[in-house]
Amino acid sequence: MIRVGVAGASGVGAAHVAALRRLDGVEVVAVSGSTDESARRVARKLGVPAAYGSERALIDAGTVDVLHVCTPNDRHAPAVRAAFAAGLHVVCEKPLATTAADAAELAALAASAPTASAVCYHYRYSPLAVRLAGLVRSGLLGTVHSVRASYLQNWQLGAAGSWRNDPARSGSSRVLADIGSHALDLVEVLTGRPVTSLAADFHTPRRDALRPGTDDVAVARARLDGGAVVALTASQVSPGHLNTIAVEIDGDQGTASWQLGDLETLELVRTADARRLRLDGHADPHRVSRFWRTPVDAEARVVALLDAFYRPLTGGDGGPPAAPLPTFADAARHVALIDEAARPLLIP
Ligand SMILES: NC(=O)c1ccc[n+]([C@@H]2O[C@H](COP(=O)([O-])OP(=O)(O)OC[C@H]3O[C@@H](n4cnc5c(N)ncnc54)[C@H](O)[C@@H]3O)[C@@H](O)[C@H]2O)c1
Structure with a gap:
């Protein structure tokens, strides 16, 4: 054990x-x-x-x-x-x-x-994200040239301050560290390409004594290894969005739109035959929790990740994991990109 x-x-x-x-x-x-x-x-x-x-x-x-x-x-x-x-x-x-x-x-x-x-x-273990990563890898979209990604939440609209609103405890950019990091990870896993640069503009529309410091919204542009460009928005003050993540990938042979919010959905359009395919993930209203803020079975994603981590330690059977384990090297690259993008926030 x-x-x-x-x-x-x-x-x-x-x-x-x-x-x-x-x-x-x-x-x-x-x-x-x-x-x-x-x-x-x-x-x-x-x-x-x-x-x-x-x-x-x-x-x-x-x-x-x-x-x-x-x-x-x-x-x-x-x-x-x-x-x-x-x-x-x-x-x-x-x-x-x-x-x-x-x-x-x-x-x-x-x-x-x-x-x-x-x-x-x-999030890289979300069933339709796993599916999309495989489709991109198989060449279905052709050569990927641009990506649009967003991660939107609303909870900072009504929040009192916490450690997340203290830059010393949260990091150089709260919104990029808290949720932008997930979006960067998804963009990399879905395209199979690491992000090589990130620049961003920031805004804190709700500036008050309860929540000193840290940014609420970041609008960023990034580049992937190989040259594709990425537009990325991260916001924790978007009314109506409990927890919505979306990634849209354009290749020279098609576009794929993946979204995880109330449902997980994936839509594919191929230019060759103008066909459109839409897949809806499974929703389970009984699994809504304080953390995952979505009726999709979020715990299953964490279980999938931890299963990939623990199986070699427990000697358990099973095939290869649905997605590669997220490494410290992946996460360190994201922190470095976020620090670089957040430099303007550090200038008083
Ligand atoms: N992967 C995800 O989707 C996801 C979701 C939520 C939070 N997180 C991450 O998890 C971490 C915790 O976030 P949270 O929302 O659970 O925060 P939280 O404030 O709700 O809980 C923090 C926990 O740390 C403990 N703690 C607080 N200060 C401490 C200290 N000085 N020393 C030791 N323990 C201390 C608290 O007792 C509490 O158990 C953060 O890094 C956050 O980014 C990740």
């Missing part, structure tokens, strides 16, 4: 615990929080046997093989360093770190560590 500890289990960490419980050969044995009391409360609620007041204490107890890092962004780097130093496998939430330098250091540690690591970019 692989023993797992989850650092930061009251937020998205609770969703990790739920997803881990859908895997064979894996057991969540401990959680940590920012205090002993908060950790104990969460452990009781989730039915996890052990609770620690810090990730350091959890690691030092020596009772886990894997650490899931689900704490605020600025806590990722110290937790990941300590976990690798203790010989643990690591699953880290995105963004990997708050600075490009920290992210590059963590990616180097991951590359030289004897243990496994992955970053929780789960």
